[in-house]
Amino acid sequence: MERKGIxxxxxxxxxxxxxxxxxxxxxxxxxxxxxxxxxxxxxxxYDICLGYTNQCSLGHSMFFGxxxxxxxxxxxxxxxxxxxxxxxxxxxxxxxxxxxxxxxVRLSEAYFxxxxxxxxxxxxxxxxxxxxxTGGDDGLSTTIPPVxxxxxxxxxxxxxxxxxxLLVSYLILRRIxxxxxxxxxxxxxxxxxxxxxxxxxxxxxxLIAFVLSGVFGALAGALYTMTMRYASADYFNFYWSVLxxxxxxxxxxxxxxxxxxxxxxxxxxxxxxxxxxxxxxxLFGILILIILKVxxxxxxxxxxxxx
Amino acid sequence: xxxxxxxxxxxxxxxxxWGLIIALIALGLSLIFGVMGIVNxxxxxxxxxxxxxxxxxxxxxxxxxxxxxxxxxxIAVIAAPIERFILRPYEGHHAVTMIAxxxxxxxxxxxxxxxxxxxxxKMADPWDVTFNLFGVSYPGYRLLIAGISIVILAAIWLFxxxxxxxxxxxxxxxxxxxxxxxxxxxNRVLIGTFVLGSVLAAIGGVLAAPITQVFxxxxxxxxxxxxxxxxxxxxGSLGGTLVAALSLCAIEGVMSAVLNPTLSKxxxxxxxxxxxxxxxxxxxxEAEH
Numbered sequence: 001m002e003r004k005g006i007x008x009x010x011x012x013x014x015x016x017x018x019x020x021x022x023x024x025x026x027x028x029x030x031x032x033x034x035x036x037x038x039x040x041x042x043x044x045x046y047d048i049c050l051g052y053t054n055q056c057s058l059g060h061s062m063f064f065g066x067x068x069x070x071x072x073x074x075x076x077x078x079x080x081x082x083x084x085x086x087x088x089x090x091x092x093x094x095x096x097x098x099x100x101x102x103x104x105v106r107l108s109e110a111y112f113x114x115x116x117x118x119x120x121x122x123x124x125x126x127x128x129x130x131x132x133x134t135g136g137d138d139g140l141s142t143t144i145p146p147v148x149x150x151x152x153x154x155x156x157x158x159x160x161x162x163x164x165x166l167l168v169s170y171l172i173l174r175r176i177x178x179x180x181x182x183x184x185x186x187x188x189x190x191x192x193x194x195x196x197x198x199x200x201x202x203x204x205x206x207l208i209a210f211v212l213s214g215v216f217g218a219l220a221g222a223l224y225t226m227t228m229r230y231a232s233a234d235y236f237n238f239y240w241s242v243l244x245x246x247x248x249x250x251x252x253x254x255x256x257x258x259x260x261x262x263x264x265x266x267x268x269x270x271x272x273x274x275x276x277x278x279x280x281x282x283l284f285g286i287l288i289l290i291i292l293k294v295x296x297x298x299x300x301x302x303x304x305x306x307x
Numbered sequence: 308x309x310x311x312x313x314x315x316x317x318x319x320x321x322x323x324x325w326g327l328i329i330a331l332i333a334l335g336l337s338l339i340f341g342v343m344g345i346v347n348x349x350x351x352x353x354x355x356x357x358x359x360x361x362x363x364x365x366x367x368x369x370x371x372x373x374x375x376x377x378x379x380x381x382i383a384v385i386a387a388p389i390e391r392f393i394l395r396p397y398e399g400h401h402a403v404t405m406i407a408x409x410x411x412x413x414x415x416x417x418x419x420x421x422x423x424x425x426x427x428x429k430m431a432d433p434w435d436v437t438f439n440l441f442g443v444s445y446p447g448y449r450l451l452i453a454g455i456s457i458v459i460l461a462a463i464w465l466f467x468x469x470x471x472x473x474x475x476x477x478x479x480x481x482x483x484x485x486x487x488x489x490x491x492x493x494n495r496v497l498i499g500t501f502v503l504g505s506v507l508a509a510i511g512g513v514l515a516a517p518i519t520q521v522f523x524x525x526x527x528x529x530x531x532x533x534x535x536x537x538x539x540x541x542x543g544s545l546g547g548t549l550v551a552a553l554s555l556c557a558i559e560g561v562m563s564a565v566l567n568p569t570l571s572k573x574x575x576x577x578x579x580x581x582x583x584x585x586x587x588x589x590x591x592x593e594a595e596h
């Protein structure tokens with residue numbers, strides 16, 4: 001109970017701070033915070049998969065990429081508005097996650113991580129290869145249509161647009177975790193065999209969690225594209241599959257809001273360290289090892305566990 | 308012989324030779340997974356390190372054979388502490404080992420980028436002889452690769468099935484706890500297996516260095532193929548790994564006559580998905596207890 005209280009309080013305070021920050025921050029820092037919020041949506045979705053049903057997927061770059069391309073292609077090719085484009089991105093994420101989930105969730109843990117990694121690697125290769133559709137490594141860039149008469153090119157609109165989706169995502173996911181569905185997720189994480197004996201169809205619930213996290217990955221991808229006005233095949237890169245794991249591990253798995261800390265720390269780390277050190281991925285690798293060594297439950301899990 | 312048949316024959320042969328190299332690498336991956344429960348995402352990078360070392364050491368030592376001997380020794384010195392000090396606590400937890408080895412993979416890649424540079428380089432054939440096969444000249448070095456790979460694979464088989472140390476490894480694959488209870492020094496088996504697996508990857512790198520481009524990201528493609536091979540063959544099944552490596556690379560080689568490299572990879576990937584749908588543990592994988 002104690003632990004849950006800390007996490008909720010943390011989430012509410014962060015959301016309040018974020019709501020204020022949009023007005024007061026200078027523009028450079030504001031765009032960094034926008035990025036952090038987008039990645040937070042991605043990380044929360046991933047947490048449903050990793051933290052709540054114990055499925056360590058290495059394929060989430062695919063959903064991020066699917067969302068990004070779903071959004072940018074429907075804006076570029078079909079001249080859709082912003083909201084329909086978001087819808088298309090979510091559907092794309094859903095379809096990809098559902099198909100991939102059908103193949104993967106019933107596999108054992110080792111097969112699951114390897115097969116998700118293989119599938120996303122193959123899609124990365126395909127995305128790099130099909131330049132007529134994806135623009136390959138150079139990517140596609142476009143002008144973003146306004147939403148309800150407001151242009152996303154206005155940094156304040158952009159900030160609160162993303163903030164709105166962060167807020168909604170958090171509320172939806174929190175509601176799901178609090179609902180019976182979330183309880184089943186947790187019971188599968190804690191003891192899959194016992195959950196199975198209780199009569200739950202584990203494969204189905206794992207699939208639901210997987211698809212859910214895929215859809216939020218796609219949402220993040222779409223928002224990222226809309227903010228950057230750009231998408232490239234690089235969004236399918238393996239790196240984008242590793243990042244959510246690191247975010248969740250730093251912040252604390254199974255806490256939803258905890259991964260925001262991970263995202264914020266990693267984004268700051270990336271922003272400042274990559275500026276003065278070319279081989280920042282080297283430090284990233286060392287960081288991964290240190291995180292695993294210190295606490296596998298993440299920072300928030302660590303503090304909440306002591307409280 | 309008609310032209311197209313000859314063409315297919317050579318593609319098949321290139322595919323099989325590449326398959327032998329992949330078999331070495333995938334065997335290491337499979338062995339490490341089978342004994343230690345490590346999903347080694349850094350395996351492709353050990354292959355890359357092997358190739359980079361070969362790039363420097365073959366001209367330096369002046370002998371391909373000496374390099375083939377020295378590179379595995381260097382890799383052994385790198386791999387043993389990785390197992391002992393980084394991976395040991397996570398062994399058996401597949402997802403955690405995977406994350407940890409991703410970290411190691413980034414470190415190895417960036418270390419190679421910092422020292423070797425980011426530009427793909429081509430090195431000279433260490434054995435510059437061509438054979439006349441059906442009226443077409445065929446590089447002798449490729450045949451040499453095939454020979455060396457077959458010898459190493461045979462040696463591994465003899466080691467695993469005809470020596471007492473091999474019995475220890477196979478016992479540890481079947482049941483680690485029971486093996487420990489029988490008084491087997493599991494510690495030594497663990498380090499030994501990880502080093503053996505890594506050395507196999509590095510040997511693959513040395514053999515492949517002259518026929519591909521040496522590049523700090525060259526491990527990614529090979530790791531992808533090796534993982535597909537191991538999944539299709541069945542995790543931890545050594546025979547399955549060998550069969551899958553040869554047949555997949557032969558298929559990929561022949562398909563490259565009609566498809567571009569990415570599409571032939573995608574085709575192999577489709578094969579993997581179909582096999583996984585029918586047999587979730589691969590062709591030769593055994594059910595978990």
